[in-house]
Amino acid sequence: MEKEKKRYHHGHLAESLLDAVDELASQFGIEAVTLRACAKRVGVSPASAFRHYVDKRALLTAFATRALHQLAEAMDKAGRQAGEQGADAFHAVAMAYITFALDKPAFFRAMWREETIYARDPDYLAAAERLAGYLSEGFVNTIVDEDPHDFSPLELLAWSSVHGLASLFVDGPVARGSDRLQKLVLADHMLARLRPALTA
Amino acid sequence: MEKEKKRYHHGHLAESLLDAVDELASQFGIEAVTLRACAKRVGVSPASAFRHYVDKRALLTAFATRALHQLAEAMDKAGRQAGEQGADAFHAVAMAYITFALDKPAFFRAMWREETIYARDPDYLAAAERLAGYLSEGFVNTIVDEDPHDFSPLELLAWSSVHGLASLFVDGPVARGSDRLQKLVLADHMLARLRPALTA
DNA sequence: ATTGCGATGTGAACACTGTTTACTTCTAGT
DNA sequence: ACTAGAAGTAAACAGTGTTCACATCGCAAT
Numbered sequence: 001m002e003k004e005k006k007r008y009h010h011g012h013l014a015e016s017l018l019d020a021v022d023e024l025a026s027q028f029g030i031e032a033v034t035l036r037a038c039a040k041r042v043g044v045s046p047a048s049a050f051r052h053y054v055d056k057r058a059l060l061t062a063f064a065t066r067a068l069h070q071l072a073e074a075m076d077k078a079g080r081q082a083g084e085q086g087a088d089a090f091h092a093v094a095m096a097y098i099t100f101a102l103d104k105p106a107f108f109r110a111m112w113r114e115e116t117i118y119a120r121d122p123d124y125l126a127a128a129e130r131l132a133g134y135l136s137e138g139f140v141n142t143i144v145d146e147d148p149h150d151f152s153p154l155e156l157l158a159w160s161s162v163h164g165l166a167s168l169f170v171d172g173p174v175a176r177g178s179d180r181l182q183k184l185v186l187a188d189h190m191l192a193r194l195r196p197a198l199t200a
Numbered sequence: 201m202e203k204e205k206k207r208y209h210h211g212h213l214a215e216s217l218l219d220a221v222d223e224l225a226s227q228f229g230i231e232a233v234t235l236r237a238c239a240k241r242v243g244v245s246p247a248s249a250f251r252h253y254v255d256k257r258a259l260l261t262a263f264a265t266r267a268l269h270q271l272a273e274a275m276d277k278a279g280r281q282a283g284e285q286g287a288d289a290f291h292a293v294a295m296a297y298i299t300f301a302l303d304k305p306a307f308f309r310a311m312w313r314e315e316t317i318y319a320r321d322p323d324y325l326a327a328a329e330r331l332a333g334y335l336s337e338g339f340v341n342t343i344v345d346e347d348p349h350d351f352s353p354l355e356l357l358a359w360s361s362v363h364g365l366a367s368l369f370v371d372g373p374v375a376r377g378s379d380r381l382q383k384l385v386l387a388d389h390m391l392a393r394l395r396p397a398l399t400a
Numbered sequence: 401a402t403t404g405c406g407a408t409g410t411g412a413a414c415a416c417t418g419t420t421t422a423c424t425t426c427t428a429g430t
Numbered sequence: 431a432c433t434a435g436a437a438g439t440a441a442a443c444a445g446t447g448t449t450c451a452c453a454t455c456g457c458a459a460t
Contacts (some may be wrong), residue, residue, distance in 0.1 A: 009408055010457060029314040045455060047449080048409045106448060112371040115231040115309070119373075128373040151374055153389035156365065160390060161357060163372070164364020171312040172363070173319075173328040174351060189353035190360060197397035209426060209437055247419080248438045256418060299409060 014052040014062075016042045021063045025106035030113075035059070060110060061117040061124055067107040068127035071100045075134040090198065091191055093134055094162045098187045101166035102180055108170050135159050154198065161194055214252040214262075216242045221263045223305035230313075235259070260310060261317040261324055267307040267328035271300045275334040290398065291391055293334055294362045298387045301366035302380055308370050335359050354398065361394055 010016065020038035023110055035056050039046045055061040075096045082092035101108040110117075117124065136155040151159070168174040175183050210396065220238035235256050239246045253259040253332035275296045301308040310317075317324065336355040351359070365387055368374040375383050 007455085011408095013408080029315050034359050034445085036445080045410050046447085048412080050448070051408055109315070112367070114371045115229050125373060132373070151386075153386070153393050156368075156374070156386065156390045157361060157393045159374075160364035160368060161361040161394075162364065163368055164360035164362065165356065167312070168356075168360060168363060172312045173325060173332070174356070174359075186351075186353070186356065190356045193353050193357045193397055195394055195397075197395075209428085211437095211438080234416085236416080244437050247418095247421090247436055247440080250419070 004093070006102055009021050010042070010044055010048075013044060013048060017049055017052065017059060018063055018066055021059065025063075025110060030106050030110050030116075033060070051189070055118075057116060057118055060113075061121050061190075064111045064113075064117050064129045065124045067104070067111050068124070068131055069113070070107070072095065072127065072130045074100055075131070077136055079134060089137065089159065090135075091195075093137065094158075094191055095184070095187065097135070097162050098169070099184065101170050102183060105170045107131075108166065112167075133158060133181065135162065158194070158198060161190070165190060207329075210242070210244055210248075213242065213244060213248060217249055217259060218263055218266055221259065223293065225310060226304070227262075228317075230306050233260070235372050255318075257316060257318055261321050264311045264317050265321070265324045265327045266311075267304070267311050268324070268331055270304075270307070271297065271311070272327065272330045272334055274300055275331070279334060279337055288334075288357065289337065293337060294358075294391055295384070295387065297362050298366045299384065300370070301370050302383060305370045308366065312367075327385075332359060335362065341375065358394075358398060361390070365390060 017038050020041040021033050023041065024033045024163055035049055036046045038059075039049055049056075049059065054060065074090075075093045078092040078096035079089050082089045119125075132151070132155075135158060136151075166176075169183055175186055177184070217238050220241040221233050223241065224233045224237055235249055236246045238259075239249055241248045249256075249259065253262065278292040278296035279289050281287075282289045319325075332351070332355075335358060336351075365374075368384055375386055378386070
């Protein structure tokens with residue numbers, strides 16, 4: 001709520017640019033996120049962005065990383081909540097994953113576009129691994145935790161089906177006519193079918 | 201092998217442009233596919249593309265559709281082959297899906313980028329549905345085939361896990377260091393874990 | 401307080417993109 | 431042989447990411 005006077009130095013430009021990407025992506029999709037539009041939104045010249053990000057791609061990488069952490073946060077919360085209530089933790093985490101994809105499709109897309117981000121960026125990689133961790137958390141009892149880079153077939157099945165459904169909802173021909181709730185119900189049913197495979 | 205003299209009218213420009221997209225995407229990724237580069241590769245002026253496609257997006261849609269059909273072809277072949285040999289049809293079809301994604305990552309990406317194609321295009325939609333058909337073909341006995349627009353939870357589980365793994369391979373942090381064969385083995389193991397859920 | 405320096409923001413330019421326009425060239429059907 | 435229209439072109443336009451010389455500021459050392 002602070003009324004910021006326009007001063008020559010912005011102060012938090014790096015962060016503010018991420019916010020701009022956030023807003024533009026939410027409203028108009030990732031494809032509409034342009035460096036110049038972000039700069040204008042922040043009230044700054046286009047060139048200034050390059051003082052904080054070497055590239056447009058670097059900016060998008062930072063944004064993807066941030067989105068990964070938001071998703072991880074949601075999954076963590078859902079997992080803990082389920083744990084406290086004695087509910088199915090994996091189910092909760094998976095639903096959080098899918099819900100995020102449905103509510104923030106542009107973010108979900110941005111996270112996984114290797115060609116538009118620097119996928120080798122350490123921060124990005126760390127965030128992605130954190131994510132994978134939360135997903136396998138659901139059946140941590142049945143699985144021996146190995147090298148986090150190595151996914152067991154069961155972990156892979158869990159992540160793949162959840163990620164796959166989210167992807168098909170966001171960028172595929174599945175349930176295109178259905179609304180949010182219907183899709184969530186569909187997800188719930190799919191997870192129910194997955195369950196026996198996870199506990200076998 | 202025909203030595204084509206340069207004539208004013210190209211003759212098969214629409215198709216040739218698709219070939220150009222194919223080559224550019226294969227070599228440099230989807231992000232590098234530019235209308236002008238395609239035109240130059242075909243030996244034609246940039247503007248000529250607009251006689252055949254209303255948009256760059258329309259061109260990419262046509263390309264995505266073509267890629268979908270290529271994948272469908274591979275799946276069909278794999279499925280029939282497995283059927284003849286009494287092998288597991290679903291496994292064969294699923295492996296074909298994943299193999300395609302591994303071998304033609306740029307194509308796989310192009311197929312599912314709703315923001316860069318016209319996802320409502322009837323040809324595109326038809327191709328996508330054909331695909332879904334082949335995937336559920338594997339356990340067609342256990343499932344009552346309903347409205348093709350409606351996916352049963354079991355079909356969804358099947359497609360999601362296969363599509364999800366392919367996506368994670370292509371655009372995710374899974375098995376990044378591994379080579380093609382290792383990934384295929386990983387896929388095989390995952391499918392083995394999925395099996396009980398499909399036959400339950 | 402003044403200075404000066406490094407960090408941060410700017411304006412103008414560059415090459416490149418998709419797209420439109422008025423125009424040319426050729427093909428196909430009479 | 432003629433011609434309507436399909437197919438290709440050159441030149442221009444606005445918009446993109448990016449660079450570079452320059453302007454402005456915050457801050458630490460004097």
